[in-house]
Every structure is written in structure tokens, then in C-alpha cells.
Amino acid sequence: MTRPITAGVDGTEESLAALDWAAREAVRRGLPLRVVHAWRYAESLATADRDTQHGWVSDGVAEAMRTVSGRHPGLEVRMDVVEGGPAQALADAAAEAEMLVLGSRGHGPVIGFLLGSVGQQVIAETTRPVVLVRAGDQPAAEAAGRDVVVGQHGSAEDSADVLRFAFETAAARRATVRAVRAWTLPPVFAYSPGSLKLLDDAGGLEPYEKQALADALAPWRERFPDVPVAEHVEMGSAGQVLLSVAGRAQLMVVGRRARRTAVGARIGSVTHGVLHHAGCPVAVVPHERPADA
Structure with a gap:
């Protein structure tokens, strides 16, 4: 079975940087790219039912996928919008991946790389490699x-x-x-x-x-x-x-x-x-x- 390189995406700048990194790595290795977004139905949005909210989320992830596909026309890309907690959804996705790529919230002046509780939990639980990429990652460093x-x-x-x-x-x-x-x-x-x-x-x-x-x-x-x-x-x-x-x-x-x-x-x-x-x-x-x- 060919394992994809999987990127966890939530629409933030750092997760989009992680998606770009994952796409470049997938191209280098000749592997497919899987884009995963975890979401939960927000009952507080009384004007939007479950299907409507799912559609909003899917549209946002699809837009990110179109951007990646435009940069890498030959890359096989697949999208999965999973309902549930992000830590469990990403850990499950990692189990089926060559590696899981996540975004970091940045590089702070005091505590540095801000990993976040979800990233820490996923890294601690999964048996697959996890790559952390921060916002502002420069592809030029790779060359x-x-x-x-x-x-x-x-x-x-x-x-x-x-x-x-x-x-x-x-x-x-x-x-x-x-x-x-x-x-x-x-x-x-x-x-x-x-x-x-x-x-x-x-x-x-x-x-x-x-x-x-x-x-x-x-x-x-x-x-x-x-x-x-x-x-x-x-x-x-x-x-x-x-x-x-x-x-x-x-x-x-x-x-x-x-x-x-x-x-x-x-x-x-x-x-x-x-x-x-x-x-x-x-x-x-x-x-x-x-x-x-």
C-alpha cells in the first residue's frame, strides 16, 4: 500500500505553510498528498445546519487544495473533512500516512516554537513521523x-x-x-x-x-x-x-x-x-x- 504524505489543515497561516511543505515533499518522493481537516458541528450557529457548516468547511479546504494543485499540476491530491476532535482525527490520519505534516503557531521571543496542545498530543500518540512547520517557512532554504x-x-x-x-x-x-x-x-x-x-x-x-x-x-x-x-x-x-x-x-x-x-x-x-x-x-x-x- 502506498502511504500518502498527509497535511492537517485548519485555514490558519501556519497550516497552509505546512500544506505547501507537504506538497513539495510529496512531489519529491512521488507520493500522493492527503489533506485532512477536522471540524465539529457548532450548535451555536442556529442559522446553519450541519450540512451547511460542513459545506463551508469543505469549500475552504477545497480552495487550499486548488492552490496546491495549481503549483504542482501532476500531484495527486485528495481531501478528507472529518467530523470530530482534531487530535484524534489527526492521529488516525497519521496512522495511514508516510508522515503527517502540521503547522506551528510561530516562533515566540520567550518560549520559541509554539507547538500547541493538539500538536503535542498527536506527536506523543502516533507511531508515524510528524513534521512541524511554522508560518513563514521559506522554500528557498531547501535549495x-x-x-x-x-x-x-x-x-x-x-x-x-x-x-x-x-x-x-x-x-x-x-x-x-x-x-x-x-x-x-x-x-x-x-x-x-x-x-x-x-x-x-x-x-x-x-x-x-x-x-x-x-x-x-x-x-x-x-x-x-x-x-x-x-x-x-x-x-x-x-x-x-x-x-x-x-x-x-x-x-x-x-x-x-x-x-x-x-x-x-x-x-x-x-x-x-x-x-x-x-x-x-x-x-x-x-x-x-x-x-x-
Whole structure:
């Protein structure tokens, strides 16, 4: 089954920017585009029945679709107006998509990328990649030689899904993958005879981290030989290190552990920080830890 690239649209400037981004990505990947709008019948509008309100919403989404189709004449576009809560409707749409693309409310001077409760819930619940695009996104950045930046963490198996998404996206854009791995000094009690031997064999902490990144990238370099790769290993918190290279990124790709806790699904502190402060579109890719890890 061919999965579409799906864009959630609500008529706002940021959702229309997300729709434009999704359309360009669909063209690059040769995939259909699905446009989804969630709505609820407003009983307070006594002069308009359910069918009339549905017609208003459909007309607005159809206008956005006509604009996209005019820019990309060969693109297959389909529209779905779904009655219900936006978070559930978008999560359901994401389950059937190659990726879900949503708008962000902007980049504020204090808290940065304003994600919103619906976006947070959808990202936390879905098992598919979600891309956040803010209003004012500039397509020119995609053609300006900027990198697809991806955060790599843990073992090669841990980061396989995240790296796959980054390499596939870079290949479609003929861009460089800039793989970033951050490391910090572990507390003394974290050392064990086994870990000390691994570090000793690698020649120290930084060489060990560089080798870990190289090992994680190796299968993807082989699978995508035409994609240039830059490796970035730096001491510091993962969020800070990723944001330090965000200025050269056309897209930031981060992972989210696809697990539920006693308080429900979570985005994770690093992903949350990048979502709130990166100036470029951000892709959040859920991944599972291998069963034997």
C-alpha cells in the first residue's frame, strides 16, 4: 500500500505553510498528498445546519487544495473533512500516512516554537513521523545547500528509524545529512569494568562516541551512497548541541521513544526542546528500543 504524505489543515497561516511543505515533499518522493481537516458541528450557529457548516468547511479546504494543485499540476491530491476532535482525527490520519505534516503557531521571543496542545498530543500518540512547520517557512532554504540535521543517540539499532528517515529525506532533496551525537561525562558510579574496557579500547570517551556514530551511520552510508554525510560529535547536552547547528539546517530530525508510561505517552525533553526553539521545520520520528536491548 502506498502511504500518502498527509497535511492537517485548519485555514490558519501556519497550516497552509505546512500544506505547501507537504506538497513539495510529496512531489519529491512521488507520493500522493492527503489533506485532512477536522471540524465539529457548532450548535451555536442556529442559522446553519450541519450540512451547511460542513459545506463551508469543505469549500475552504477545497480552495487550499486548488492552490496546491495549481503549483504542482501532476500531484495527486485528495481531501478528507472529518467530523470530530482534531487530535484524534489527526492521529488516525497519521496512522495511514508516510508522515503527517502540521503547522506551528510561530516562533515566540520567550518560549520559541509554539507547538500547541493538539500538536503535542498527536506527536506523543502516533507511531508515524510528524513534521512541524511554522508560518513563514521559506522554500528557498531547501535549495540553499542547507543540511538535513539528525540527532543520533544510543546504539545503531536504537537510531535506525531516525537515520532512515533522515537519509530518505536527504536523498529526495539531494542534500547532506549532518549527523549529530552529543555526549557528556558520566557519573563515576556509572563506570563498570566492562564499560571501562570499551572506553580503553576506543582510546577515551570522545573517540568512543565518534566510533559509535560512525557505526550507526555505516549501513545508511552503504544504502545511500550518493548522500553526502557530515559527522558532528560534541560534548554537551543533546538539545543544546542540536540547536547549535540548527542554523545550517533545512530540516531537523529527532527521535522520540515510542513508549507509554504510567502518565501516558511523552515527547521527551530533548525533542521538546528542539521543537520549541529550532527555526526550521522539525521531524519527530518515533522509534522502539530493540527487544533484546
